[in-house]
Amino acid sequence: MAQVTELIHNYLRHNKKFPHVYCAGCGHGIVLGSLIRSVHNLGYSKDDVVLVAGIGCSGRMAVYVDFNTVHTTHGRALTFATGIKMANPSLKVIVVMGDGDAMSIGGNHLIHAARRNIGLTALVLNNNIYGMTGGQYSPTSPPGTISATSPFGLLERSFDIVDMAMASGANYVARGTVMQVNMLDGLIAEALENPGFNLVEILSPCHTQYGRKNKFKTVVDMYEWYKKNTVKLDRYVKMSAAEQAGLTPIGVFRKETLPGLEVRYAELREKLQEQG
Amino acid sequence: MARKKRKQQEIFALGNEAVVEGALLAGCSFFAGYPITPSTEIAEVMSARLPRIKDGVYIQMEDEIASMGAIIGASLAGRKSMTATSGPGFSLMQENLGYACMTEVPLVLVNVMRGGPSTGLPTSPAQGDVQQARWGRHGDHPIIVLSASNVQECLEMTVVAFNFAEKYRTPVILLLDEITAHTREKITIPHAEDLEILARVTPAMPPEWYVTYEDTMRGVPSLAPLGTGYRFHVTGLTHDQNGFPTSKPEEVKALMYRQFRKIDQFFYDIQLVDEVECADAEVLVIAYGCVARSAELAVSMAREQGIKAGLLKLKTLFPFPKTTVQALARQCRAVIVPEMNMGQISREVKRVNNGFTKVITNNRVDGQIITPSEIFKNISQA
Numbered sequence: 001m002a003q004v005t006e007l008i009h010n011y012l013r014h015n016k017k018f019p020h021v022y023c024a025g026c027g028h029g030i031v032l033g034s035l036i037r038s039v040h041n042l043g044y045s046k047d048d049v050v051l052v053a054g055i056g057c058s059g060r061m062a063v064y065v066d067f068n069t070v071h072t073t074h075g076r077a078l079t080f081a082t083g084i085k086m087a088n089p090s091l092k093v094i095v096v097m098g099d100g101d102a103m104s105i106g107g108n109h110l111i112h113a114a115r116r117n118i119g120l121t122a123l124v125l126n127n128n129i130y131g132m133t134g135g136q137y138s139p140t141s142p143p144g145t146i147s148a149t150s151p152f153g154l155l156e157r158s159f160d161i162v163d164m165a166m167a168s169g170a171n172y173v174a175r176g177t178v179m180q181v182n183m184l185d186g187l188i189a190e191a192l193e194n195p196g197f198n199l200v201e202i203l204s205p206c207h208t209q210y211g212r213k214n215k216f217k218t219v220v221d222m223y224e225w226y227k228k229n230t231v232k233l234d235r236y237v238k239m240s241a242a243e244q245a246g247l248t249p250i251g252v253f254r255k256e257t258l259p260g261l262e263v264r265y266a267e268l269r270e271k272l273q274e275q276g
Numbered sequence: 277m278a279r280k281k282r283k284q285q286e287i288f289a290l291g292n293e294a295v296v297e298g299a300l301l302a303g304c305s306f307f308a309g310y311p312i313t314p315s316t317e318i319a320e321v322m323s324a325r326l327p328r329i330k331d332g333v334y335i336q337m338e339d340e341i342a343s344m345g346a347i348i349g350a351s352l353a354g355r356k357s358m359t360a361t362s363g364p365g366f367s368l369m370q371e372n373l374g375y376a377c378m379t380e381v382p383l384v385l386v387n388v389m390r391g392g393p394s395t396g397l398p399t400s401p402a403q404g405d406v407q408q409a410r411w412g413r414h415g416d417h418p419i420i421v422l423s424a425s426n427v428q429e430c431l432e433m434t435v436v437a438f439n440f441a442e443k444y445r446t447p448v449i450l451l452l453d454e455i456t457a458h459t460r461e462k463i464t465i466p467h468a469e470d471l472e473i474l475a476r477v478t479p480a481m482p483p484e485w486y487v488t489y490e491d492t493m494r495g496v497p498s499l500a501p502l503g504t505g506y507r508f509h510v511t512g513l514t515h516d517q518n519g520f521p522t523s524k525p526e527e528v529k530a531l532m533y534r535q536f537r538k539i540d541q542f543f544y545d546i547q548l549v550d551e552v553e554c555a556d557a558e559v560l561v562i563a564y565g566c567v568a569r570s571a572e573l574a575v576s577m578a579r580e581q582g583i584k585a586g587l588l589k590l591k592t593l594f595p596f597p598k599t600t601v602q603a604l605a606r607q608c609r610a611v612i613v614p615e616m617n618m619g620q621i622s623r624e625v626k627r628v629n630n631g632f633t634k635v636i637t638n639n640r641v642d643g644q645i646i647t648p649s650e651i652f653k654n655i656s657q658a
Contacts, residue, residue: 013509017520047505052349063509063520068502070352071511072345073375079342083349083357084502086333087306091353091503109345112338265335269327 004033011036011046017063025211025219027178027204031125032061034181035094038189039067049092052081054101056132057206058125061096075106078113081120089262092192093120099140100130103159107139110199114168117196119260123188124161124199127206135209146213161201162253171196171260173253177203179226180250187252196260203230203248285465291430291457292317292360295386295450296325298434299358301468303475304384306333306357308346310365313398314454315388318360340365344372344385351381352510354501356438356475360386363396366405366412373447374413375512380489380497380535382441382476384434386450388457389565391643400643401454403565406620409449410594416532418539420448420546421594424456425568428463433591439474440546444538445496451593453616455566455645479506488519491530495538539595548591549600553579557586559658560608562601562625564590567614567646574651585655593621598628605633610658614638614646634658 012018022028039049046067053062055074062069068091072080081095102110102124113122129147130136137147137154140161145154165173172194176184184202191198205211205222216222233251236244289297295318299307307322309315319336326332333350337343340361347357361369366387376383389405391397409421420440424433430452437448479486479498488508489497500506513521514528522528539546553575554560563571568589578585588604590597605611605625611633613622622637629635638654640646 016518046507048503050502063511066507068507069509070349070502071509071513073372073512076341076345076372079337079345079372080349080352082335082337082342083306083308083346083351084353085349086335086346087350087353087355087357088501088503108338109342112342265327265333269332272327273330 007040008033008036011040011066012064013066020064021060022057023208025205025207025222026057027127027202028057028061028125030178030181031123031184031202031204032065034184034188035123036065037185038192042189042192044092048090049094050081050084051094051096052077052084053096054098054106056098056101056130058096058098058101075101075104076109077101078106078109078122082113082118085118085120085262086265089119089266094192095120095122097122097124099124099126099128099161100138103139103161103164111164111168114165114170114197114199116261117169117171117258119196119262121188121191121198121200124201125204126161126201127204127210129206129210131206131209135213147210161199165199166254170199170254171256171258172198174199175201175203175248175250175253177226177230177250178205179223180230183250190252194255194257195263196256196258284467286462287465288460288462289427290317290460291424291427291452292388293321294427294430294463295360295434295452296321297465298431299384299438300325300329301431301466301471301473302356302435302438303473304356304358304438305329305331306347306350306355307359308335308337308343308350308357309359309361310337310340310343312340312362312365314390314457315360315362315386318386340368341372344369344376347383348372348376348381351383352502356382356442358384358386360388362388363390363392363405364394366408370412374415374417376447377413377417377419378512379510380445381447382445382499383447384437384441384450385447386434386452388452388454390454397643399454401566401616401645402641402643403453403567403616403620404641405451406593406617409451418446418536419594420444420446420539420592421451422448422548422591423451423564423593424591425565425589426456427459427461429591430456431463431465435471435473436548439472442474442476443496444542445476445499446539451565453565483507487517489515489517489531491517491534495534495541543595546592546595547597547600549597550589550591552587552589554586554588554604556584557604557607558584558609559655560586560588560604560611561651561655562588562590562611562613562621563615564593564621567616570646570648571614571651573648574655577648577652578655581656583655590621596624596628601625602628605629608633610634610636612636612638612651612654612658614651614654616640616646
């Protein structure tokens with residue numbers, strides 16, 4: 001454990017921006033740890049990694065880690081990242097967003113980034129709630145959710161982030177949770193190495209704003225819930241519809257290796273410039 | 277040995293095409309945009325030209341919000357980047373434009389003004405976005421706003437816009453209007469070697485000494501392109517000198533004051549105006565954009581009639597060229613401000629004139645240009 005902590009500390013701006021903003025039991029720190037291990041294990045230089053984040057609790061992640069970090073506007077992280085990747089394709093661009101960021105205010109940017117297959121990895125930290133603003137329902141809050149803006153239970157349906165990414169044409173689509181960290185390390189590393197647009201949805205609990213109001217007495221209950229109610233995709237697909245009810249599949253939903261837009265654009269440029 | 281005189285290239289071009297020529301001369305290699313009349317030719321020509329130059333990138337984004345985000349990202353990665361839009365698109369860009377103001381990202385935004393508000397008059401000219409260009413973002417911030425009144429100026433002012441953006445590390449808005457953007461006339465394309473092309477200051481110190489938003493005499497911090505070893509944090513939150521979020525009053529004040537100072541103290545460099553027959557003028561016309569062309573003709577008509585009229589053509593709209601306006605206004609008995617809005621620059625003129633000279637407004641908001649005879653009538657009655 002001590003070794004793990006030391007590894008992570010090497011990547012943190014520990015003299016500058018701590019203590020962090022995350023509540024006790026928040027999953028976001030686990031995601032950051034997982035991201036750091038993945039980057040470390042792949043041997044990327046800190047100088048080559050650009051971490052682009054949106055607004056909200058997930059957005060604050062950028063300030064803590066010693067990469068090139070850009071904390072952008074709400075929902076727009078992917079647009080900044082697209083500009084960075086097209087301007088300098090040699091950079092490893094990682095985008096961290098929350099569920100409100102990626103699926104609500106930035107929903108349009110997400111589907112278009114996937115459609116144009118821009119070469120970056122999007123991590124969507126889904127805690128089913130707007131945490132930083134005080135617990136309003138988000139587009140991934142399950143129907144019936146009790147929140148600051150749905151005090152009588154949510155009537156709307158929710159988005160499935162994986163389905164959305166698949167339908168929009170993402171190269172690589174996966175879902176993990178902060179409860180299954182070894183698996184998450186693997187998913188993030190695989191996404192980082194894959195060309196084109198890669199998306200990993202990460203279920204990350206917010207007990208402070210979501211759990212307390214929705215029948216999770218303690219933080220541990222939420223982690224237990226993830227453990228009991230998620231099932232690996234290969235097992236999930238073999239289940240009957242009745243068995244699947246209420247379960248969330250996790251794992252890799254799609255893995256294609258089509259070249260990213262930045263690669264195809266460079267090819268076009270080369271061809272045009274050869275013609276003179 | 278006599279140097280061979282270079283032949284300058286003359287072309288017949290649209291204002292929008294001239295913007296592209298200016299941008300490429302200035303070293304622009306990244307364009308992101310979204311189609312909107314009457315600015316679309318800029319995107320069209322960029323999409324054909326940029327992939328033909330080294331590392332050039334054109335990308336059509338899903339909307340204007342995304343276009344602004346993409347050019348900020350590209351600029352942080354070290355590119356001279358730009359976008360072009362009009363009315364409704366300009367409104368959508370304000371959010372991320374505010375981010376560029378806060379984070380001091382050099383970029384150029386061309387807004388070809390059309391009739392508004394809302395969808396308004398998509399194919400008719402107007403000058404209704406002047407105050408929006410100055411104040412469209414929430415929060416207090418300085419910004420540079422330029423304009424052009426003919427096709428040659430479209431090219432020249434685009435070069436100036438890039439130079440100011442790089443020199444002062446700020447977004448620069450170039451305001452055109454539908455008439456200037458869609459006028460086709462002969463222009464001369466200067467040689468790149470004959471132009472002064474500026475680039476942003478990059479850090480000269482080793483990465484461990486780099487202070488992201490260092491408060492220097494110039495007030496303009498150096499900017500390292502992403503991925504060059506200077507790992508820093510960029511945020512739209514109010515930040516300290518190291519770029520990290522802060523809410524300490526003394527650090528917030530230092531940031532805000534430096535951002536204003538870096539523009540204010542170079543006012544004389546940024547204030548660009550053309551004076552036509554102003555030396556002995558008794559009636560002064562202050563105009564910009566397509567209206568300045570009408571005004572120029574109106575002034576010469578007045579001179580033929582023996583009226584001592586002059587034209588002050590504003591090329592810089594903000595920071596408002598108050599020193600020139602003030603001095604000229606004091607020498608004249610009347611100042612006429614014709615503009616295609618309900619009085620967006622005339623209020624600036626009145627502000628700096630401070631009641632000294634009579635200010636006559638001449639407004640038009642029906643999608644038609646203000647004619648020389650209309651302005652001449654005002655001059656002769658002033």
